[in-house]
Amino acid sequence: MRKTKLTIHRQMFRESCITTNQLLIKCKKDYFSSKVSEIGHDQKQLHRLTNDLMGNKREIFLPEHEDDKLLADKFCEFFVGKISIIRDSLSTTNTSSSDSNPYES
Structure with a gap:
């Protein structure tokens, strides 16, 4: 796309970016869904997982x-x-x- 500067190559690049992003989002959803399923009804572990996902660090004072x-x-x-x-x-x-x-x- 950068070498040829053709519109078709740019479209192909955009389509591959969209496909890759969709696949990445699906993989993340599957991964975290399985993590939540593994945890089950343990609220403490679920809270810990969500804090980790949001970037909240556990500090001991x-x-x-x-x-x-x-x-x-x-x-x-x-x-x-x-x-x-x-x-x-x-x-x-x-x-x-x-x-x-x-x-x-």
């Missing part, structure tokens, strides 16, 4: 730290403390509600 083990230990202490506080408040609530129950004899 952690506090600044030098040692991974120390950071994990801090998280552990924090959540164990939270659980202890919740348990204590539940046991205090249960004790006070059983003391004031008018239906108990």
Whole structure:
């Protein structure tokens, strides 16, 4: 087409471009349809696939730290403390509600 500059060669080039683009679109549809079918009803995996398709990157934000083990230990202490506080408040609530129950004899 570039050498001959003929209209027929340009038309042939355009037709091959259109055919190639249609084939590429069909291949992409088939590929991603199969990916979605493989995932099934797992919403987490489906969300991850759509994020990957849209270019959203999963970044993990952690506090600044030098040692991974120390950071994990801090998280552990924090959540164990939270659980202890919740348990204590539940046991205090249960004790006070059983003391004031008018239906108990």
